[in-house]
Amino acid sequence: MLESGDRITETLVVDRLLGEGAFAEVHRVRHEYLGWQAMKVFKRVASLDETRTLLEEARLLSTLGHPNIVRLFDAGTVRTSQGVRGFFTMEYVAGGSLERLIRAHAPTMPVGLAVEAAEQIAAGLTAAHEQDPPILHRDLTLANILVGYDGSALRVRVSDFGLAKRADPFTMLASAQGTFAFMAPEVLRREGYSRASDVWSVGTIVYLLLTGRLPYDDGAPLSSYSPGRFARAPLPPSRYHPEVDPELDRIVLSTLEVDPAGRPASAGVLAAELRGRRLGGGSARDQGGPPHARALRLVSESLALARHAGQLDRAAKLLAEAIELAPELRARYQPKLALWRRGVTM
Known part of the structure; x- marks a missing residue:
């Protein structure tokens, strides 16, 4: 929908197509001041309501500032060879996937x-x-x-x-x-x-x-x-x-x-x-390791024991000990411990 050299805004120019899917094209673009960016352009017609729906991805990204999530820069609409389409620009990562x-x-x-x-x-x-x-x-x-x-x-x-x-x-x-x-x-x-x-x-x-x-x-x-x-x-x-x-x-x-x-x-x-x-x-397998490491070792042992007939009580004791050592594991393993104590394995 866009060609090399197309100007999106006064500061943003299309360089080349990076790829496309069923719903959008992704282009590399150059910002006059910020350098390379990636721009996602939606293929569907951009009525006002539809544009808002398609740009929900940009809205979600705008709430997630983290080094391991692509950064969002801008969002709006652009006139393409197929008509007006919604777009947003984001961080360009040169290394691929x-x-x-x-x-x-x-x-x-x-x-x-x-x-x-x-x-x-x-x-x-x-x-x-x-x-x-x-x-x-x-x-x-x-x-x-x-x-x-x-x-x-x-x-x-x-x-x-x-x-x-x-x-x-x-x-x-x-x-x-x-x-x-x-x-x-x-x-x-x-x-x-x-x-x-x-x-x-x-x-x-x-x-x-x-x-x-x-x-x-x-x-x-x-x-x-x-x-x-x-x-x-x-x-x-x-x-x-x-x-x-x-x-x-x-x-x-x-x-x-x-x-x-x-x-x-x-x-x-x-x-x-x-x-x-x-x-x-x-030291995760070592009794002398840090509490969290010992807890993970006990979890591993308890899960292995629970697979064997007659070992569920022992498995429950080990799992309870792991939770006591590392309380942050409680949310994940307490429901399983409750089932084991009732004699139920899943």
């Missing part, structure tokens, strides 16, 4: 790099999940995580909030949306979308980075819901990547629990677990 990064490190990414990306994705998503009510991304994929560098340091940005939506303030859910390969089971069943559903998508991304394959991939097409797809738990990432440690195995697999109650409840909880692993280092 995680798709490009994973290809550069095929078949599997170094553990340190994958974990660094995971921590930053979780940190950016936390800014959305901590809004009141939470903002749910609903379409986290490799293509929607942009990769750049501050000097030599990796910096990723969560992008493409086109399907993002504030959760219902009472149910804390939104309607089911997303890309099939990255959608949680409850989303595929049209049971609603929660913060834990975003966490599933992050877990899928990290599993891909570490293994080069999707979890729960049974060879069937991923374009529709198949209950059998989730019948068998995925292998730990360490089976494909021997440098993955047991604590990272535990964290990644926890994000991929079929029951959303078994996952980290939000990106903030996931970020805390990743940070605890990094700060705890190898």
Whole structure:
């Protein structure tokens, strides 16, 4: 809809098309004073009401100032070859997406790099999940995580909030949306979308980075819901990547629990677990480690014990001890502990 050299405003000129989807084109543009930016131009006709609806993505982004979320600069309408269309400008990230990064490190990414990306994705998503009510991304994929560098340091940005939506303030859910390969089971069943559903998508991304394959991939097409797809738990990432440690195995697999109650409840909880692993280092499996690291070790042991007949009481005691050591784990694990104490496993 726009050509190189087209002037959007007195200070903004189109450089080239970066890509397009069903609903929008993305162009690289140069601002006279601010330099390179990315501009998203919507393909649909921009009546006043429709423009407001399409620019909901820009409104959501304007509330999320965080280093790991793309920055919003401006929004408005522009005359194109197809008529007036809505647009907004945002941060331009030259490095591309995680798709490009994973290809550069095929078949599997170094553990340190994958974990660094995971921590930053979780940190950016936390800014959305901590809004009141939470903002749910609903379409986290490799293509929607942009990769750049501050000097030599990796910096990723969560992008493409086109399907993002504030959760219902009472149910804390939104309607089911997303890309099939990255959608949680409850989303595929049209049971609603929660913060834990975003966490599933992050877990899928990290599993891909570490293994080069999707979890729960049974060879069937991923374009529709198949209950059998989730019948068998995925292998730990360490089976494909021997440098993955047991604590990272535990964290990644926890994000991929079929029951959303078994996952980290939000990106903030996931970020805390990743940070605890990094700060705890190898002592996460050591009785002499920091309280948070010991708590995570106890959680891991309790979850393993609960899978074996006759061990539920012991598992409940270990989980209770973990919660006492690290109270920040209470919101996630207290419901499971209550079920275990009643003799129920899920």
